Amino acid sequence: MGRARDGGEVRRLYQDVADEIRALIRAGQFPPQTRLPAERDLAQQLNVSRPSLREALIALEIDGTVEIRMGSGVYVLEPTDRGPTLTRALGESPTELMQARVAVEGAVALLACARVSPAFLDRLGTVGTAMLGAVEAGVDPMAQDRAFHMAIAEQTGNSVLSRIVASLFDERYSRISARLSSRYEDRRSWMAAAEEHAAVLRALAARDSLAAQAAMTRHLQLSAERWIDP
Amino acid sequence: MGRARDGGEVRRLYQDVADEIRALIRAGQFPPQTRLPAERDLAQQLNVSRPSLREALIALEIDGTVEIRMGSGVYVLEPTDRGPTLTRALGESPTELMQARVAVEGAVALLACARVSPAFLDRLGTVGTAMLGAVEAGVDPMAQDRAFHMAIAEQTGNSVLSRIVASLFDERYSRISARLSSRYEDRRSWMAAAEEHAAVLRALAARDSLAAQAAMTRHLQLSAERWIDP
DNA sequence: GCTCGCCATGTGGTCTGGCCAATACGACGA
DNA sequence: TCGTCGTATTGGCCAGACCACATGGCGAGC
Numbered sequence: 001m002g003r004a005r006d007g008g009e010v011r012r013l014y015q016d017v018a019d020e021i022r023a024l025i026r027a028g029q030f031p032p033q034t035r036l037p038a039e040r041d042l043a044q045q046l047n048v049s050r051p052s053l054r055e056a057l058i059a060l061e062i063d064g065t066v067e068i069r070m071g072s073g074v075y076v077l078e079p080t081d082r083g084p085t086l087t088r089a090l091g092e093s094p095t096e097l098m099q100a101r102v103a104v105e106g107a108v109a110l111l112a113c114a115r116v117s118p119a120f121l122d123r124l125g126t127v128g129t130a131m132l133g134a135v136e137a138g139v140d141p142m143a144q145d146r147a148f149h150m151a152i153a154e155q156t157g158n159s160v161l162s163r164i165v166a167s168l169f170d171e172r173y174s175r176i177s178a179r180l181s182s183r184y185e186d187r188r189s190w191m192a193a194a195e196e197h198a199a200v201l202r203a204l205a206a207r208d209s210l211a212a213q214a215a216m217t218r219h220l221q222l223s224a225e226r227w228i229d230p
Numbered sequence: 231m232g233r234a235r236d237g238g239e240v241r242r243l244y245q246d247v248a249d250e251i252r253a254l255i256r257a258g259q260f261p262p263q264t265r266l267p268a269e270r271d272l273a274q275q276l277n278v279s280r281p282s283l284r285e286a287l288i289a290l291e292i293d294g295t296v297e298i299r300m301g302s303g304v305y306v307l308e309p310t311d312r313g314p315t316l317t318r319a320l321g322e323s324p325t326e327l328m329q330a331r332v333a334v335e336g337a338v339a340l341l342a343c344a345r346v347s348p349a350f351l352d353r354l355g356t357v358g359t360a361m362l363g364a365v366e367a368g369v370d371p372m373a374q375d376r377a378f379h380m381a382i383a384e385q386t387g388n389s390v391l392s393r394i395v396a397s398l399f400d401e402r403y404s405r406i407s408a409r410l411s412s413r414y415e416d417r418r419s420w421m422a423a424a425e426e427h428a429a430v431l432r433a434l435a436a437r438d439s440l441a442a443q444a445a446m447t448r449h450l451q452l453s454a455e456r457w458i459d460p
Numbered sequence: 461g462c463t464c465g466c467c468a469t470g471t472g473g474t475c476t477g478g479c480c481a482a483t484a485c486g487a488c489g490a
Numbered sequence: 491t492c493g494t495c496g497t498a499t500t501g502g503c504c505a506g507a508c509c510a511c512a513t514g515g516c517g518a519g520c
Contacts, residue, residue, distance in 0.1 A: 012300075012472095012473070012474095013473070013474070014288065014473095038499075038500060038501080039500075039501065040500085040501095048474085048475090049474060049475045049476070050475090050476090050477095051281050051284075051474070051475075051476095052473085052474065052475080054281075054285065054501090054502085055284065055285060055288050057501095058244065058285050058288055058289060059288060059292060062289060062292050063292070068242075068501075069347075069482095069483080069500090069501085070242075070347075070481080070482055070483075070500080070501055070502070071481070071482035071483035071484080071499085071500055071501060071502090072482085072483055072484070072499095072500065072501080073483095073499090073500065073501080074500095074501085096388045096389055096390045096391075097390050099341075099388055099390075099391075100388055100390040100391050100394065103334070103337035103338065103340075103341060103391065104333070104334055104337065104394070106337065107333035107334065107336065107337050108333065110333075111329075111333060158326045158329050158330055159326055160326045160327055160329070160330035160398070161326075161329075161330050161333060164330065164334070164394060168390070242501095242502070242503095243502070243503070244502095268470075268471060268472085269471075269472065270471090270472095278503085278504090279503060279504045279505070280504085280505090280506095281503070281504070281505095282502085282503065282504080284472090284473090287472095298472075299471090299472085299512085300471080300472055300473070300510080300511060300512080301470085301471055301472060301473090301510075301511035301512040301513075302470095302471065302472080302511085302512055302513075303470090303471065303472080303512095304471095304472085347482085347483085348482085348483075349482070349483090
């Protein structure tokens with residue numbers, strides 16, 4: 001079949017199809033929670049073969065737009081499903097990594113809250129200031145970002161959790177930085193991250209463990225959207 | 231064709247293939263910058279069809295592991311370390327290990343609950359029965375215990391979390407088993423563990439994510455007391 | 461001898477059509 | 491009324507084929 005591939009586009013078909021489906025979802029044609037047409041029907045509707053449609057669905061599955069349930073159907077997920085109930089999503093590495101961080105560091109924030117001390121809050125505040133300074137100076141604030149997360153992990157007093165948090169952080173950075181390091185004007189992204197850090201700090205200072213967990217998961221979910229999605 | 235799907239995995243084939251290729255790359259079989267075999271050859275080598283191999287390559291392309299050049303080939307990206315496999319560290323006490331498991335697997339149970347399927351519940355039930363059988367037969371039920379926790383971790387669809395759960399479990403067992411495996415009155419302990427597993431299963435079957443999390447954390451806390459404290 | 465353009469070959473891109481396995485749901489019987 | 495079983499529907503996977511694009515070698519032309 002093939003679709004109207006005008007001029008010199010080199011994009012692959014599955015990318016076009018994935019974009020098309022995203023557009024349909026955004027346009028409200030397939031609201032969240034609903035099931036979209038069967039693969040065979042949807043492929044016909046979009047004028048592509050089922051394999052190409054499947055490749056597009058896998059891409060959508062990886063970025064969390066859609067959930068595929070074997071034998072049941074393909075379901076639209078909430079774009080930014082929020083709440084203490086962590087979002088479900090599957091897929092491969094970057095998304096999985098960030099989802100794992102959401103799960104682990106949420107619990108870590110909960111534990112750390114029980115051991116908050118003035119010195120600890122002080123340290124977090126210092127790290128936050130340093131991070132803002134780095135952003136202002138146009139320097140990569142990754143080191144301060146890492147220090148923030150590690151400080152909280154270490155405050156749990158559990159070296160196993162510290163190790164996991166460190167490992168997940170480093171893994172993410174090593175995988176994503178190569179792709180995105182060229183676009184260094186992400187100043188706004190870093191500012192947003194710093195503000196979310198501040199929210200975590202406020203919750204910890206208030207000794208509100210649930211709020212701390214929520215703030216941390218929110219921060220990491222937003223981070224995932226910033227770094228992975230667009 | 232199909233591949234040797236051992237214990238009854240429910241993950242999709244493309245995910246397994248993608249992991250396999252990642253492993254080959256990590257193992258140095260396909261160094262960065264090099265081209266990996268043609269799709270047709272690689273599919274044959276991995277014992278899958280070309281469409282499935284293509285789905286895996288798309289996943290790898292999305293997460294930045296690989297670059298696909300039309301008409302040329304598939305190339306390995308990213309010379310830097312891929313996935314520092316959170317291996318052990320020293321100075322970690324068994325108590326810390328179990329606390330980390332409480333935090334991580336509690337969150338994992340929460341996530342898994344959103345993806346409960348009849349087949350999954352069935353599998354968990356089978357594992358539970360096998361565990362009871364092993365206890366009755368006087369055999370070490372560790373394998374069934376591990377299978378139970380891994381099944382839940384894998385149900386999240388997140389291979390990063392699966393990896394963490396697996397490594398924490400193995401680490402615990404390797405440290406503790408030597409000391410305690412001799413004592414044979416552990417039968418009561420294992421029976422208690424099996425009952426706690428059943429409680430987790432019930433919560434999952436009821437799709438009650440908070441109850442599942444609570445049951446899992448309770449199980450691991452009681453496990454810690456059984457194996458470490460007394 | 462050097463350069464340029466053509467084309468054979470290999471590679472990914474896509475399609476058709478099929479069968480299998482898991483799920484969902486309604487009809488049926490206890 | 492409730493559980494059980496069959497069947498329609500759905501996704502999962504495969505085999506083979508053809509097309510479009512990149513590449514590199516080879517020969518014609520300079």
